[in-house]
Amino acid sequence: MSKTLKSNKAVVFGLIALLAASNAAAAEWGSVKGRFVVDGTPPKLTPLAVTKDQHCIDSKPVNESVVVGEDGSLANAVVYLRPPRRGKVEVHPDYAAKLSEPAVLDNNGCSFKPHVTLVRVGQPFAIKNSDPVGHNTKATLLVNGAFNVTIASGQEMKTPLTKPERMPLPVNCNIHPWMQGYVLVQDHPYMAVSGEDGTFSIENIPAGKHEFVFWHESGWVQNATAGKAKTDRRGVAELTIAAGQTLDLGDIKVPAAKLK
């Protein structure tokens, strides 16, 4: 558990560090990419019991707890950089512009779109309801505080997120209990969700050694080979980002038995 950064001083230090980073022309950057694949036959998923609202029944939401492509690619897996405890990571100036773009979590077709939402601290976080029926969004955030608010059809709510969370956390709807999403809040932009083809990439990471966390909603991606590194029991692998280069982790295999 991290202790309170002694308020102002820490913030000031942080700012200085940030300023120093952005001013430092000498800072060098690299990227990482990879692809999640399922190792084995993926499990058969329980179909969702859609019990409420004709619109939902018509929308036919599907169980997204494991989304596997035909070639075994695993979507909705998350990779994010874990800064050292009480430390910060330098952020590439290119990301500054994106900070003001809102991260949107949409209630759409009686499911959460996207399934995993990535939010940076300070980035506007908007929860939308594009459905013609009412939804509520229950976000079990640990550091930013849990909330559960009804979002009427066509409405949107914005909520400030001021602190990074330690892991992706669930988002649910109590009216439609089959709905399940996740949100990851970090105070840096170095995080990615694998697409339908299982791939992900994170760019402009400061060169050097970093810890990266590999996560899927079935749990940490443990003991998996990510390039030359291997994840530990907490899904953490130490990767070395070389300046001006893209580190390709290749296929990161997730055993099918792990996906419940």
Add this chain to the structure above:
Amino acid sequence: MPATEKTWRDQARMHVIFGVSSIVMLVGTIWMLAKDHNREWRRWQLDDRARERWTIQAQLAQEEAESTARQRELREQLTAAKRARVDASLVQEFKAAVTAENRRLGKEKSAAEFREVDQSLTALENAELGSDDAADARANLIDALNDFAQEARRRENQLLTEKKFLAADQTAAVSARGLAIGEGRSTAEIEARIQKLADQILTKDAELAEAKDYRLKLEASLRQIQADELEKEKQLAEIDAELDRLHENMELYPADPLDAPGEWLNRLPVLDALYTGNVKLDQIWLPDMKINYNFSYVARYDRCIVCHRAIDKTAPGSATEPAYPAIPRSEREQVVQLATPPQPTVTDLYGMTLAPPAENAPGAAIIQEVVAKSWASDAGLKNGDVILEVAEESVASAADAEKLLVDPTTWGEPIELQVRRAGGEAEEAVELRTPTLDYLYGLILTPYGQVNKDDVTVQVVKPQSRAALAGLQMGDVLLEVNNGPVDSLSDAEHYLLGEIKWEQPFSLTIRRGLNQPFTSHPRLDLFVGSSSPHKKGEMGCTICHDGQGSATEFKWASHTPNDPQQALDWSRKHGWFDNHHWIFPMTPERFIESNCLKCHHEVVELEPSERFPEPPAPKLVKGYHLVREFGCYGCHEINGYDGAKRIGPDMRIEPNYYEVASQILADPGLNDEEKELARTVAERPEDAEARNDLMRAIQADAALASADAKPPLGRELGEEGQADNAAGDEEQEARLTEATHALADALGDLDAPGSLRRVGPSLRHLASKVNYDWLYNWIRRPADFRPSTRMPQFFLQDEHLNPKRKDFTIHDAAGKEVKVTDREYTARFENIEIRALAEYLLAHSQPGFEYIQPPQGITEQPSAERGRWLFESRGCLACHSHAEFPGIASNQGPDLSRIAAKLNTEKGQQWLYSWLKDPKSYHTRTVMPNLFLDPINEVDAAGNPTGSVTDPAADIVAFLLGVPANWQPEVPPPTGELSADERAALNDLTTVWLSAAFPRRRAERFATNGIDDRLAATVKVDEQVLVGEYQNDEDKTKRQLEYVARRSLSRYGCFGCHDIPGYETAKPIGTPLANWGRKDPAQLAFENIGTFLASHGVDIERSGQHGTEGTGPHRETIGVGDTSETTVAAIEDEHGEEPSEEHGGGHGHGLDPLDDKYDSDTAYFLQSLNSHQRNGFLWQKLRMPRSYDYETTRTKRYDERLRMPKFNFTDEEREAVMTFILGLTSEAPAERYIYRPAPRQEAIVQGRHVLDKYNCAGCHVVDMERWEIAFEPDWFEEPPTPTEYPFLIPQPAPEQIEASLALDRRGLQHAELYGMPTRDEATGAPRVVDEDGVPIEPDDTESQPFYEFQLYEHALVSGATRLVGLQNLMIPAKRQGGGPVRGTAHPGYGGDLAKYLYSRVIAEEKKLNPAAVASEAWGWLPPPLHHEGEKVQTDWLHDFLMDPIALRPAVVMRMPNFHMSSDEASKLVNYFAAKSNAEFPYEYNNRRRGGYLARLEESHPELLDDAMKIVTNGNYCVKCHAIGDYEVRGTVKTLGPDLDQVYRRLRPDYMRRWIANPQRILPYTGMPVNIPYAAEPPNHGGVSQELFPGTSIMQLDGVVDLLMNYDEYAKRQTSVKGLVREPTAPTETPPAASDQPPNDRAASR
């Protein structure tokens, strides 16, 4: 006769006699004085004073250690303040005030007036800041200013004097006027003078006021100028005052006689009798707290405090923590880890740097730089000094010096340095301070202890130091450091400094705590303390402890040892002996809680509470509950009343109305009305009206019967005629049986009826339930079928019976007399008794019980699989345990694991089905509730009916009877006819019984042939069975069996626990217990118990099969007892004062309690038995009730033997029961001492009884856990601050915030949390996570474990409010045993089933919905009741408890119907309201008053309709809640309660807070915020204005108003007007009702 020297006696001899006797008297006097001077208590007091002195010295040292730095800082600040510049504007203000005053007085002063002021001000401004010049200038300035203030004061005084003179003149004038009037002179002149003086005084007054005003202004101005230095001076003075206080305290405890010669003088022999000094007798006088001195009640004098001086001393700064904690001996020695710092450098330590080697000349170490205010500068070292020697070792280089200076072996004392001064040749020795224990650890030790002279003891632990963090405390005795013994202070320093390994902790073995009498009371929150409910001066000591309060010597105070070893120690050390002559010896520690019962008659008030979370009397409370559970009161009346006076706990069986009414119902002669009345009484015995009606009806019938028997007198006939009017004009003949008539009186009112139900099930319809085989075995030995049963064992207790000696006569099958052993004799009779009882109970079972038939329309066959889940989830496990469900065990009801072996018969199955459907139909007084096992229309995952209908009761039956129970009885029950031998035994037993009524010969004859007919009128009820000759052998056997059964029932008192037909009015058979705790041991029949134990040993396993001979450890010899005498004698010999008879060992034949093979508990009780004390008697009575019959059976008839059954108690349970029974003393002290709770507390106590009775806490969490935690100040992050309705955010008071930020000595903060740790969804156990909140895997032993504590009440932590439902708090968890690492987890109350089911309902739900949120599962289980009082309306809850409705669709079970009485329901309602501090018994609900709505609708006419728009809008309420005729679709887990009825159920304020943000009340709820609040005007958030115009708060209130007035809203939506039809023509037939006789009306209702 010549005169001689010799007169009457020989003078010489007389001189000798006088001489000798005076010497003897002198010696006697001296001896007496010496004896008085050396009384024991003086020694204790002197020791105590030495201890007190030590403590004050330690406190002084502590205070000095803590304040020295602060003082130095303050002094520096003060000096600086005295040299600081002065704000010129303040001086200007001062000058302005002076000028203004001068102007007012018209004094034109020269400019020179302020010259001095101006000069010094300028001087101050010009002086160098902080220089001496500045100080002088400032002092001059202040002096100059002060002169003005002085002058003002002087002038004020002068004016005052002038005014006094004027006033005196006036007085003189007034008296002159009086004289003048008397002398008849003119007074005009004097009058004028008086008037003038009065005017002058007025003027002076005004001047005086101005002058005073001026002075105050100047002084205030001066204070402002000096504000800073005055503040510092004040703070310094405060510290000085505290130190002075401690110094003064010290003076009260002089160590040296010269310091207080007066005191030492009056402690000298003889003088001490004349003067009372500090060493004196002390006592608490309690005139109202009488003690029983045999036939006379005398005020108590408790002198315990003569020796127990520190009994009420609290730790500094705490109101309840004991100053000298009484720590159990076993926990005295502790090991703590003392951390060490990283290795320091010379610079770190001494504040000097040595020049690098390059700059050093060889052979020297040059000091390069000395930091100011360092140890080096203190020692006078200067830059450039050269160190030549360190501690007499010469220094060759800087490295040498460095090595020597950081060598810890030289530390502790200042070290001597030989230096050559910079630039000179002079050599000088300087002393340099070195690190000490204080510096490194914040620890100061003393070489002597508080009581023992040679203990190396901790004197000071600096706050927030390493020693404080290690947990060391003042007074700890240091025993070992890293296993090395510490015998002296230098040892300690040697280890802790010399052997330091940097950054590696030391392991210190310490001893904590003092012996009695130097300790403080361990529970000062409860006892003795000034804020406790039992204050020392009000309660004294002996009311709780007993003992001889007036004694001042250890042995005479009747201290009672807790075990024989302690007795031995005491007798050696203090000359203790067992004083038989004092009837109230101190209660031994193990039973100390017994004495609470004297004043706490309801017992449950001693449960842990919010004020006293640490259980006040756990053993006693446990004993009380055991007595309730085992139903001891069924046989042993525990009457809490002596007439109208309450004398103790009242535990009596409730009136037998139900039993009587049930028996009356069996009478075929009842008419319909009587039947109805009897049924009502059986179902609701509290209905006094029905009961009295029934009684009168039966009495009327009985009167007819007696009229039949003997022709009544005319007068009586008239009365009866009236009474029987209701029955019409039929022939007056009794319809009811005599037995029914006899029962009528039992229906009458009682003054103070008991309230407890019989603990056993009803046997009234037993034949409808069980078979003979099972019943036989059950009666024989209940634990055979159900090991956990509370039914005691009546038979097969034969340990005490002689297996060898054949001295009992029986008749064999042939009628010949044979001699057998006692065991054989008893077994033979018991077999008959068991059989007779089983047959009798079945044969006399009341017919008429109708099995409940399964309802129509069930489509599915019973399924054990469904039944299993229903059994688990419908609440059965809240009261019953079952081997199939090992995770939960409740003993409210029986263990059902083997129920199949009992009920797997056709009737058993039918009975079980009926019982499950409606337990009341079988036994209306059972506490088993109706679980509403109605048919279930099964639905699919989407909530659509599948068409199949199942019967849950049938499913549960299928499960219970389907669990294979391959249980077989120990012995097969005898069946068929009795054998010839059994018949002979039966005949013998009948004879024995008849011998109680007839002489032996006749008894034998009557048994064999039946009782003579002519005696029919005189024999008792039971014997009636035998009246008349037997018709044949079969008849004989049958009648004899019935007779024996009836006698056995009466003898064993089966009806104490069971409802048995025909025994409705039988009285309890056992000894009443109300005064047992004071029962004279002389009245207890110890008989041969010593011999029994000596020959059989203490732990006697049952000797196998009944009747078998020779098993078990039987020794006929008695020899062991002698050892006990030897040992006890040995105890006495050492003391050598008391004759051995005093010691209770004289009875012999006991076991030696000091034998190593006995644990201390057994030893204690053996000792107690040997001394013939109650405690020992009771112990053995509860273990082996019949063992007191050892050897006495030879002279007792079978029916006279002891009959107490053996209960299945564990040792711990037995001691708890004993604690309760020993506390029953009927010795209630004066009324004002009896616990009389305030109404709220009383409601809690009364409600607790009902909660316990119905086991509400089996399902519901009634109280959450309360955790008191300590943590480092930066442990918890700042909480998030959500945008929230302002009324939802608690506003703690500033002092509360301050308290939550306060640091304790260890530097930790404290907080109290209410709630519970989150649970693992797979196992249901509290979740243990790592620092990231990720569950720790079982094989992970490295990660530090944490609990996530979920709050159920807002908490104040580190100055910030933690809101419910926002965030869980991470609390470091103990690796073993659970609970927080630092702090205490007080357990909650209740909810075992909810906790057990938590993981299971999640698993069930996840089958349907993989996205189910685990934390919400609490919403599918019985709801926690911690907010119940503030949540629901009292009248709703009352009705709900009496007749629960289905409320929450999502909950897997529903609240069953306990059929509680209105009185019980009210008590529960009040309980919950009292717990929540809510209004009760009524609450005022403003929102439902007519005027309220009208007022609101003036400004918002469409209020209800608009609010309804929110409710019915497809986005909000109706997504989950049904309302009116609208129903919601979807799985039940998403549904909430109907909204129609909430206006009856919820309190309006609660509803408002709930709708505003449900998670702030229940953290687990899935209900969202529907009307969100925002800070921005104009609307502050809320829902669309189109639905409801107004702010979010108005919208919220609108919805609350609508829901609170839903009935009003519904009324407005319906029209009745159209339904009313005016009659079109007059009716033709007149109403018939008035013609009917009143009786018919009554019958038809």
